[in-house]
Every structure is written in structure tokens, then in C-alpha cells.
Amino acid sequence: MSTLTYDGMAMVGRQLRRVRNSPGLAVLTQVMPINMLLFFGYVFGSALAMPGREYRSFLVPGLLVATAAGGIMTGMFQAAADSHRGVMDRFRTMPVSRAAVPLGQGVADLVVTAIGTVPLLLVGLAVGWRIHGSALEVAGAVGLLLLFRFACTSIGIFLGLLTRSEDAAGQLGASTFVLPLLSNAYIPTDGLAGWLRTLAEWNPISAVTTALRDLFGNAPVPADGAWPVTHPVAGSLVWSVALIAVFMPLAVRRYARGER
Template sequence: MTALATTAHALTDSWTMTRRELAHWARQPVQVAVGVAFPVMLLVMFGYLIGGGRAVTGDYIDYLLPGMLALTMAFGLEGTMIAVTEDLNKGVIDRLRSMPMTNGAVLVGRSAADMLQSALALTVLIGVGLALGWRAHGGPVAFLGAVGLLLLFRFAMLWIGIHLAMVAGKPELVQAVQILVWPVGFLSNAIAAPEGMPGWLGTVVQWNPMSQTATAVRDLFGNPGGETGHVWAAVVWPLALLALFFPLAVRRFARLSR
């Protein structure tokens, strides 16, 4: 089989698995709606109920919205992890692996469907941010670049979640693994500026990969808290995570039930 034919076969298998995951959306619309509504609730809560951020110059909503977009890309992995573990325990993945299918197509389909939901969540959250008074000032190209960085970060987080789901193996263990995501989210500059934190904590926050994405996105949007030069880090960090966890996930998937 030629390289072109192999690639075409892999893409076809991956698209088949993506359609399988999208079909689940039609049967589980509440889960999709909750996944989209949860970050909106957080945005409104921090923007109005808690209100304001210490050490943030300018309008807080302009600082908060990019951070909430990055936070949304880090959170929400529980649905992915539960779906993978349920397929494992119900024997679905064993049946799929017995078919003449490209190794890893099941996982690619799963990640592709989740990326579509992530894009939907970004669209809704940006729309709500506009309604609350947030504005992007960086121009169309910079806007698309910021969205691209957010989706790249999400893609890396998804493959971390897929790998950890196969490590956990059971849906009841997902919650324990999901707790690992929370430090990444809240030990960041998504909600508050590191300048208002103790020195050691501010250093940890600034080195957080999600902080790099949030800072780069703020810069591209022209919002407070953005710093020039963070775009490269917002690209390198997710690519490094992908380079580590993508092959780990595919390798572990290949070894299942051997």
C-alpha cells in the first residue's frame, strides 16, 4: 500500500470515528449544552458576582475574557475521559480494534469531535463576552491567531486526557485523575494577575503553560495583561505536550487487550 493510500485510509477511518462521536451528541444534547454553558457561568460569576481583579489595569472584563477562554480549553476533559473509559469497559474499543482500521483512528475521531465542541464553546463564550462589553482590538488576523492558539492548547490537553483515561481504565477513577487538571487552571493568570500574588506563587503562575497561552491571547486581542513575545511559548508548550502524550496514547491504545 502506497503512502498516499495509507494516509487516505487513516483519514477515512478517523472521519468514521468522528461521525460516531458526533452521533452521540444527538443522543446526549444535555451533556453538550452543559459543556458550553459551564464556562459562560464562570465568566458571569467572576465578572459580576466576584467582580474585578487585583493588580489588573483597565476594564476587568477585558482581562478576564481571554483568561476564561484559556481556562475553558483546559477544563472540560472529564467528558472525554469518561467516554474513553466507558468504551474500554464496555468492550467497544476491543470490537473496533478487531476491525481492519488504522491504529489510533478511534482516538483521532474522539479528539476531532471534542475539538468541534471546543470551537462551539469558544464561539459562545466570545459572543457572551461581546455582550458583556469585551472587545478585541488586534485586528482580524490577530483575532484568528488568538483563536488558533486556544485550539492548539485544547488539542494538547485533549491528548493528555485521552492518555490519562486509558491509564485510569475505569470511569470511577476519572474524577481522581481530573483533579490533576485543576492546578493547571487555577495556578495561572486566567483570573488574576500574578503581580498581585506572592513572589513564589507569581513565578509558578508565569511558568504555567496555560498562563503562556492566556498572555499571548491577551496580546493578540489587544487586551490588558498581554505581553509581546509570549506567542512562541504558547506554540511551543502545546507542541511539546503533544509530542509527549500523542505517541504515548497511541502506543497504549495499540497495547490494549494484548
């Protein structure tokens, strides 16, 4: 077993124990989407006329992706906490692979996300959402969702290592809630103004949301629009892989340098 693999597994175990001992953030990030599903689905659902679609079935994939995008906030907060409490400095004095610490945090977050997504899916089924895709398509949708979560967590870890304090990380992380609002997660983009529609459709969240709706069989791929939403599976893969390729190496480099 390589040093990176061994150290990475140790870091994953450490992060999972951390979540178990301090579950508040994980619970909050999972409860919020359920509250939003019930609020938007029942309060606004009847007011949103979507020909040929039921709004709650349209909404659930968007909330899944919005939750995945929350990896920016959780990744940022956890990395900032470790950095400013001296945990990262302690790791640097140990014979631990430099890549293992950020990667371990990202992989542990995937495990927590995979488990935490189950309640949202169950509530979605309870309020009328249904899966019409094949088993292979559903597996592909889950894979895309987790890949995008890892990409968002990579961004969060890098930004968390850049912050000057935990408070700054918390404030910056909280501001990321606007990202799903600038996408098709909650409403279709075809009624938006031209420039705003373009911005929303090039938002990575829109590509992943469209891919999940298509793979779950909840809504067809739009015939017109920006390339990522007319080719959503390819767009999701390109966005996710590109974000990981950029931000995870930056996070590893930032951790290794140890600057604040």
C-alpha cells in the first residue's frame, strides 16, 4: 500500500470521527434541503405553472445538486478550522503525505454526503417525486452528483486554506447560497432575460441539475440553450473534472506551503 493511500485512509477516518463528534454542520446542511423541498414544493409549487411537469419532481434534482454545491461551504469551514487551530501545522511536522490531508477531507465528505442524501431522497419520494430512469441511468446520476460534490469540496478546501480566520470562512461560505439561485435548480431558465439566462446556463449547477433530471426521467434535455445544458452529462463531467483538476492541486500546494 502506497504512502498516499495509507495516509489518505487515515485522514478519511479522522474526518469521519470529526463529523461523528461534531455533527451540527452535517445535520444543518442536510436538513436545509428537506425544509426547502417542503417549503418550495408546497408553498410555491401550486403557483408555478410548468406545462407537462409537476414542480416537486422538477425541484428534487435541483435540491440534490444545490446540496452538492454546499460542499464549498463545508469544505471551506472545515479546512479553515483545522488551519487556524493549528491542526494543519501539526500534520506538517509528521511524516504524512502532503496530498493525503486535502484528499482525505474530500473523500470523507463524499461518504457523509452519500449517507446524508438518503433522507432527502426519501422525503422526495414521499411528496411525489418519482424515478423513471433505468438502474444504469440512476447510477450515472448518483455518480455525477458525487463527482460534482467532490469538485465543490475541492474549491472549499482551497478557499478555507486561504482565509484569514474561521469567521471569514463562515461568512464567505454562507454567501455561496446564492449560487443555486443563479441556475436552473429551482426554476427553468427559459423565461430569464438574455444575459441572465446565459449566466445561469453556464453555471455548473445548471449542467448537473439538467443531467440529473434527464437521467432520473423527470424532465427532458432542453432543445436550445448554452452547450452545458443541451449536453448536460458531458457538461457535468467537463465542469467537475476541470474544477477538481484546478482546485485540488491548488489546495495541496497551499497546505504544503503552510502560509496564512
